Amino acid sequence: MPSISRDEVAHLARLARLAVTDDELDLFAGQLDVILQSVATVGDIATADIPPTSHAVPLTNVFREDVVRPSLGQQQALAGAPAAEDGRFRVPRILGEEA
Amino acid sequence: MTADLTRATAAELAARIANREVSAVEVAQAHLDRIGEVDGAVNAFLHVDTEGALNAARKVDEDIAAGAHVGPLAGVPIALKDVLTTEGVPTTVGSKILEGWIPPYDATVTRRLKEAGLVILGKTNMDEFAMGSSTENSAYGPTRNPWDTDRIPGGSGGGSAAALAAFEAPLSIGTDTGGSIRQPGAVTGTVGVKPTYGGVSRYGLVAFSSSLDQAGPCARTVLDAALLHEVIAGYDPMDSTSIDAPVPPVVAAAREGANGDLSGVRVGVVTQFSGEGYQPGVLRSFEAAVAQLKQLGAEVVEVSCPSFDYALPAYYLIAPSEASSNLARFDAMRYGIRVGDDGTRSAEEVMSLTREAGFGPEVKRRIMIGTYALSSGYYDAYYGSAQKVRTLISRDFDAAFATVDVLVSPTTPTTAFPIGERTNDPMAMYKADLCTIPANLAGNAAMSVPSGLSDEDGLPVGLQIMAPALQDHRMYRVAAAYEVARDAALGAPVISGVPQLAGVAR
Numbered sequence: 001m002p003s004i005s006r007d008e009v010a011h012l013a014r015l016a017r018l019a020v021t022d023d024e025l026d027l028f029a030g031q032l033d034v035i036l037q038s039v040a041t042v043g044d045i046a047t048a049d050i051p052p053t054s055h056a057v058p059l060t061n062v063f064r065e066d067v068v069r070p071s072l073g074q075q076q077a078l079a080g081a082p083a084a085e086d087g088r089f090r091v092p093r094i095l096g097e098e099a
Numbered sequence: 100m101t102a103d104l105t106r107a108t109a110a111e112l113a114a115r116i117a118n119r120e121v122s123a124v125e126v127a128q129a130h131l132d133r134i135g136e137v138d139g140a141v142n143a144f145l146h147v148d149t150e151g152a153l154n155a156a157r158k159v160d161e162d163i164a165a166g167a168h169v170g171p172l173a174g175v176p177i178a179l180k181d182v183l184t185t186e187g188v189p190t191t192v193g194s195k196i197l198e199g200w201i202p203p204y205d206a207t208v209t210r211r212l213k214e215a216g217l218v219i220l221g222k223t224n225m226d227e228f229a230m231g232s233s234t235e236n237s238a239y240g241p242t243r244n245p246w247d248t249d250r251i252p253g254g255s256g257g258g259s260a261a262a263l264a265a266f267e268a269p270l271s272i273g274t275d276t277g278g279s280i281r282q283p284g285a286v287t288g289t290v291g292v293k294p295t296y297g298g299v300s301r302y303g304l305v306a307f308s309s310s311l312d313q314a315g316p317c318a319r320t321v322l323d324a325a326l327l328h329e330v331i332a333g334y335d336p337m338d339s340t341s342i343d344a345p346v347p348p349v350v351a352a353a354r355e356g357a358n359g360d361l362s363g364v365r366v367g368v369v370t371q372f373s374g375e376g377y378q379p380g381v382l383r384s385f386e387a388a389v390a391q392l393k394q395l396g397a398e399v400v401e402v403s404c405p406s407f408d409y410a411l412p413a414y415y416l417i418a419p420s421e422a423s424s425n426l427a428r429f430d431a432m433r434y435g436i437r438v439g440d441d442g443t444r445s446a447e448e449v450m451s452l453t454r455e456a457g458f459g460p461e462v463k464r465r466i467m468i469g470t471y472a473l474s475s476g477y478y479d480a481y482y483g484s485a486q487k488v489r490t491l492i493s494r495d496f497d498a499a500f501a502t503v504d505v506l507v508s509p510t511t512p513t514t515a516f517p518i519g520e521r522t523n524d525p526m527a528m529y530k531a532d533l534c535t536i537p538a539n540l541a542g543n544a545a546m547s548v549p550s551g552l553s554d555e556d557g558l559p560v561g562l563q564i565m566a567p568a569l570q571d572h573r574m575y576r577v578a579a580a581y582e583v584a585r586d587a588a589l590g591a592p593v594i595s596g597v598p599q600l601a602g603v604a605r
Contacts, residue, residue, distance in 0.1 A: 004471070009124040010468040015474075016423065017447065019455040020463065028464060031525055035468060038526055039342060039412040042484040052486030053493060055310045055340070055502075056296045056542020056568070076203040082437030091432050092446040 004033045104129040105266040109175045112269060115281035116174035119163060123156035123174030127218050130176045132268045134220065137600050143252075143262040144243045145181050146189050152176065157219045162315075171350075172326055173216030178268040180259045181222035182229055183314065184303040185209050192305045193225040193237040193255075196435045196457025206303020207335045208272060208314050210512040215330045217305030220268055220473035223258030227459045228426065229279055229307045231255050232531035232561075235522055236461045243518070245597050246558055250515040252371035253531075259317050260287040264597055270327050272315040276308050277414050278535025280315050281547035285561020288549045288593045290324045290578070291317045293535075295568045296542035297342035298483070302334035308421040311391030311539045319594050320547060321579040325353035328571070344569060347414035347544075348480060352572035356579030361395040364577060367503035372534045378513040385509045386562035388550040392507070392577070402499045402506060407537050413488035414536040415529055416472050420482050423469025426462070429454060464525060484593045493541045500567045505577050508534045510547040510561030518602070534563055544571040548578040549593040551585065559593060 006029040013020040013028075020028070053058040074087055104112070104126050115121045124444050131149055153336040159174040184190050184202035186209075191197045205213070210514050212219060226236035234242040234257025244252040245264040256273035262284030263271055273280035275293035284291025292315045299314045306312060316327035331348040368389060373382055393399050431437040431453035432446070439452035458466070472481035499506055521528040538545035547561035562581065564574040586592050 009467065012470050013463075014451075015464075016466045016470045017427075017451045018458070018463055018466065019448075019451040023454075024460075024463070026571075027460075028467065031464060032467060032471070035415065035464070035525055036481075037469075039415050039481070041486050042412045042416060043480055045226050045406065045409055046484035046487035048490065050487040050490050052483060053489040054486060056340065056493070056540070057340055059340070059476055062336075064336055074204055079203055080200050080434035082431060082435065083440070089433055092440050092442075092444055092449045094446045096445065 004029065004036055105133045107269065108320050108552035109172060109318060109326060111123065112175050113172050116159065117163060117169060123218060124153060125161040126174060127152045127156035127176055127220070129505065130220055130268055137265050139478065140243065140248055140265070140600050141245060141261050141265045142179070142240055143223055143226050143258040143265060143267055144221045145191060145193070145239055145258070148188050148219060150191060151188060152218050152220050155213070159216045159218070170215040172270070172330055174218060175270060176218045176220050176268050177212060178220050178223045178262040178271040178536070179209065180225055180256050180271070180273050182225060182274050182305050183208050183272065184305070185195070185219070188222065190222065190305070191239070191551070192229070193227040193239065194457065194459070194462070195238045196429050198436060198454070200434055204303065205329055207337055208331050209301035209303060211331050212307070215595055217270070217330070221388050223256070223262055223271060225258055227462050228422070229274055229276055230277070230461050230465055231424070232282055232528050233521065234258060235518060236459055238459055241277065241518055245514045245600060246287065246515065248600070250517055250558070251286070253286040253515065255279040256283045256317070260284055260289050263287065263289045263317060263319050264594065265600065266466040269319065270323060271315045272314060272331070274304060274312055274314045275539065276311045276418060277539050278532040280317060281535050281545060281563060282511045282531055284317060284547040286515040286559060287557030288597065289317060289319055290321055290548050292324050292328060292546040293538060293544065294328060294332060295342070295544045297340050298332050298346070300338040300341050302335055306425040308418040309420060309425060310421060313493040319577060321582050322350070322353045323351040324546070325575050331398050334432040341567070347569055347571040349572050349575045352576040353579040356576035359395060359580050359583045360393060361397040361577060361580050364397045364504040364505070366392050366397045366577070367398045367499055367506045368399060369407065369506050369508045370401050370403045371405065371407045372508035375410035376512050376530065377509065378553065378555070380555040381513060381560050384553055385562060386549045388562045388581065388585070389507065391588065392581060395580050395584055396429045397577070400503060402503060403535070404495035404499055406488060409488045410492055410536045411529060411533055412538055413425055413485040413492070414487035414540060415468070416481050416533070417489065417540070419465040419469035420472045421469070423466045423473065426466055429457065461525070470543065489540045492503070492537050496537070496541045496543060505573050508563045510534060510563040514553045514556055514558035514560060538565050543568045544574055546577065548577060548582060551589060551593055552596065
C-alpha cells in the first residue's frame with residue numbers, strides 16, 4: 001500500500017506551482033494518503049495483457065481548410081490580462097537576479 | 100399568471116410564445132422576477148444578465164411579429180452553467196482565479212442557444228472547475244437544494260439543477276465529467292442528460308478533464324430535455340473530438356416513449372450498483388421504477404458489469420491527471436487574477452502565489468493527485484492502470500449492450516445529504532459519483548430521470564438510464580415512457596412536490 005509523506009506533498013505542490021501553507025500541508029498529506037490508498041485498487045485488475053484506453057472515441061488527426069478566418073483582435077486578446085503594456089502581455093521577470 | 104409561466108414546461112412556453120399568447124419578454128421577466136424572489140435562499144445564480152435576457156426576448160418577439168420562422172424553443176429562458184464562455188458576460192467556473200473575467204468569445208453551446216432564440220438568464224453556480232458533488236466547492240458559496248435548503252443540490256452542476264427545481268428557469272445547461280449533470284438531477288427531482296461523448300461541442304467549455312467532459316441538457320421533463328438536446332448537439336469543427344454524425348433523434352424518441360409502450364425493449368439492471376452503501380429508500384424507489392418498466396412491456400434482466408467496481412478509483416486518477424495538465428494554463432499571465440507581482444518576484448513565484456490564492460482546496464488536491472499519478476515511477480501503477488480499467492469498463496458495456504438495449508441503476512447511492520456533512524472527507528464525497536462514472540469513462544450516453552421520493556426522508560431519487568454511444572434516443576424513449584407511468588402512479592409530477600421556499604410567496 002502506498003503512503004505519502006508531508007515532504008512528498010510539499011514536493012508535489014512545488015511541481016504544481018502551488019505555494020501551499022504549512023497548515024495545508026498537514027491537511028493535504030493525510031487526505032492525499034487516504035485517496036491514493038483507495039485509488040491504488042485499480043492495480044488489482046489492470047493486468048499486463050489489457051491495452052490502455054486514453055479516450056472513449058478513437059482519436060484521429062483533424063485538419064481544417066488552410067484559409068484565413070476571423071480571430072481575436074489584439075485588444076480582445078489582452079482584455080482579460082492581469083497586466084498589459086505596449087499591446088503585449090506584461091509578465092514578471094522570468095530569470096533570476098544572477099542568471 | 101406569472102407563477103403559471105414559471106411552472107410551465109419549455110415546450111408549453113415555446114408554443115405559447117410562438118402563437119403570441121404570451122410574449123417572450125413577459126416570460127423572461129417572470130423568470131427574472133422569480134430569481135429576484137428566491138435566489139437569495141437558493142444561490143443558484145452567480146450572475147443574472149437581466150439586460151441581455153430582455154434584449155434576446157425582445158428580438159424573438161420581433162421575429163415572431165415579423166412572421167419569421169423561429170426554432171422549437173425560441174423565447175424560452177435558460178440558465179447556463181458558469182463553465183461555458185459567454186461573450187461579454189462573466190465566466191468564473193466557480194473559481195476565484197477567474198473572478199471578473201469577461202470572455203471575448205461564446206462557447207459553441209452558447210452560440211447555438213442564441214441562434215435558436217433561447218433567452219439566457221444568467222450563469223449558474225458550480226463546484227470550482229466542476230470538481231465536486233455538492234456545489235460546496237464553489238468559491239462563491241454553496242447552492243441550496245430547493246427541496247430542503249439545509250441540503251446540497253448535488254454537484255458540480257448544483258446551480259443548474261436547483262434553478263430548475265426552484266422554478267427560476269425551465270431549462271438549463273450542465274456539464275458532466277463524472278456525473279455532474281445526472282447526480283444533481285437525481286437529488287433535485289429533475290431530468291439531467293449526459294449525451295454521448297463528442298455529441299455536444301466542448302469549444303468554449305473550460306476544461307477539467309478533456310476526455311470525459313460533456314455538456315448536456317437539464318430540464319423538468321424528458322421532452323424538454325430532448326428539445327434542448329437537439330439545439331445544442333451536433334458536429335463542430337472547433338472541437339477535434341466532436342463526432343461528425345447526425346444527432347440521434349431524441350425528440351422523436353421522447354414523443355414515441357410518451358405513448359407508454361416499451362414492448363420489445365430489453366432493460367438490464369446493473370447488479371453491481373446496489374447493496375452496501377446504498378440508502379434503502381433509494382433502492383426501494385429504484386425497484387419500483389424497474390417494476391414500472393416491466394409493466395410498460397419492457398423485458399428486464401440482471402446484468403453483471405464486474406469492472407464497474409473499479410470505475411470510481413480509475414476516475415479519481417484519470418480526471419485529476421487530466422486536470423493537473425489542463426489547469427496549468429492558469430498561470431497568472433494571460434487572464435484571471437495575479438497575486439504578488441511586486442516588481443521583485445519572478446514569474447514562477449507570482450504563478451505559485453496566484454494559484455495558491457486562486458484555487459480552492461479540492462482543486463489543489465486534484466492537481467496534486469494528478470501530478471503524483473503522472474510522475475515517473477508512479478505512472479504505470481496509477482495512470483497506466485486506470486487507463487486499463489477504462490478498457491475493461493468499455494468491454495463490460497459492450498458485452499451488456501450485446502444483450503440489452505439500455506442499462507439502469509440508481510443515479511446516486513443516497514438522497515441529498517446535509518450541507519457540510521462530507522466537506523472534510525473527500526472519499527465520502529467521491530462516492531456520490533459511484534454509479535455515474537462508468538458512462539463517462541466509456542463515453543456512452545446516460546441520463547437521470549426522477550423516480551419519485553425516498554420513503555424514509557421524502558427527498559427525490561433518480562433513475563439512471565444508460566445507452567450505447569450515439570444511441571441517446573434509446574434512453575429518451577425509455578425515460579419518457581417511464582415518466583408517464585410514474586406520474587400516473589404518483590398522481591402528479593415529482594417536481595410538483597417541491598415545498599414552498601421559506602419566506603417566499605409561490
